[in-house]
Amino acid sequence: MPIPALAIEGLHKSFGDKKALDGIDLHLSSGKVLALLGPSGCGKTTLLRCIAGLTGIDSGHISLNGQLVAQPQRHLSPNDRKLGMVFQDYALWPHMSVAQNVAFPLEMQGVNPKARKEQVAWALSLVGLGDYADRQPGSLSGGQQQRVALARAIVAKPKLLLMDEPLSNLDKGLRDNLALEIRALIEELALTAVFVTHDQHEAFALADEVAVLQEGRLQQVASPEALYQAPATPSIAAFIDAGALLDGHFDVDGFHVAGQTLRVMAHRDYTGPACLLLPRRALTLTSPTQADVIAKVKGRLFQGDHTALTLSLNQHTHIKLRVHDTLVLPESVGLAVDVASLRAWLPTGEALPCTPLYAAELC
Numbered sequence: 001m002p003i004p005a006l007a008i009e010g011l012h013k014s015f016g017d018k019k020a021l022d023g024i025d026l027h028l029s030s031g032k033v034l035a036l037l038g039p040s041g042c043g044k045t046t047l048l049r050c051i052a053g054l055t056g057i058d059s060g061h062i063s064l065n066g067q068l069v070a071q072p073q074r075h076l077s078p079n080d081r082k083l084g085m086v087f088q089d090y091a092l093w094p095h096m097s098v099a100q101n102v103a104f105p106l107e108m109q110g111v112n113p114k115a116r117k118e119q120v121a122w123a124l125s126l127v128g129l130g131d132y133a134d135r136q137p138g139s140l141s142g143g144q145q146q147r148v149a150l151a152r153a154i155v156a157k158p159k160l161l162l163m164d165e166p167l168s169n170l171d172k173g174l175r176d177n178l179a180l181e182i183r184a185l186i187e188e189l190a191l192t193a194v195f196v197t198h199d200q201h202e203a204f205a206l207a208d209e210v211a212v213l214q215e216g217r218l219q220q221v222a223s224p225e226a227l228y229q230a231p232a233t234p235s236i237a238a239f240i241d242a243g244a245l246l247d248g249h250f251d252v253d254g255f256h257v258a259g260q261t262l263r264v265m266a267h268r269d270y271t272g273p274a275c276l277l278l279p280r281r282a283l284t285l286t287s288p289t290q291a292d293v294i295a296k297v298k299g300r301l302f303q304g305d306h307t308a309l310t311l312s313l314n315q316h317t318h319i320k321l322r323v324h325d326t327l328v329l330p331e332s333v334g335l336a337v338d339v340a341s342l343r344a345w346l347p348t349g350e351a352l353p354c355t356p357l358y359a360a361e362l363c
């Protein structure tokens, strides 16, 4: 079996009484990009800092390319871990030129001036800043400063690139462009990378694997597609905005919510309360006579290429849906539901497989 680029086993880290990381096990193959995704305070930055060697660990261990770099009695310094790091606030030295900033990791490694100059020019051209070598960071835009930080992170050809919210200081248009550029750069250099984000779109755009953290624990590690299609828990589904979560109950007729019944049957004929995820991609507007559910139109926002609708089944249930025609909508609309893509959970949080009722009837 190939040696993973990153292997974390049984990692715990507390600050006083606060458990920031509570038993993390994580493996990342070489050449893959992992996003650490989760709400504020869930432990993302602490995990990244433990990998970088900026924070010591309480128990467990971390290996990089088969080399043990952290366990409670052993702590390899950040400089010896062969990493590149990009921070949210760029962390450039304002008194140094762009080229001097980028050259810094090479200087630390004792690379000779001629090779240094060549490698700096290579890194700056990769991030599209070949003509900016002599500028001061303060004279650059936020996006350009983050590109300088990226050039500095890759100039020494690190074994692992770590990025802490690399795009969150930039405005939306710039963020999307830089996300694309970072992804292209990672592919071109076949880098292995771990980055922290609280934004699922950023995680989906950049990562091969997404690790969802909540309260210091890893809840799910999956590809963006698998995570979106099959979130492991209702709270993950809510966090990644996978669709509408409906509290209702199953019986032999289907799933009942807000006085309506969806034709879906729970595993082993379970009857009782459950939470059902109605993914957005499972819904299409249809005429009320052909609809699986009827929803009230609560709001509509014209967004240029689409209209964002807010629909509701009752006062607790809001469904967000994009439609591409600028329709004049009545107060209520019909929704056809692709019942095969629904997901359900018991009140205990345990996943509850379910099948369309018509399929069950045919069996």
Ligand SMILES: Nc1ncnc2c1ncn2[C@@H]1O[C@H](COP(=O)(O)OP(=O)(O)OP(=O)(O)O)[C@@H](O)[C@H]1O
Pocket (backbone or CB within 6 Å): 015, 018, 019, 020, 038, 039, 040, 041, 042, 043, 044, 045, 046, 047, 198
């Ligand atoms: N140096 C520290 N001293 C004390 N508590 C800390 C320290 N660093 C982190 N924590 C606590 O550990 C928990 C995890 O923090 P962390 O910064 O890793 O979360 P995060 O998911 O990165 O959050 P954010 O997205 O807001 O940056 C939080 O409760 C935080 O207050």
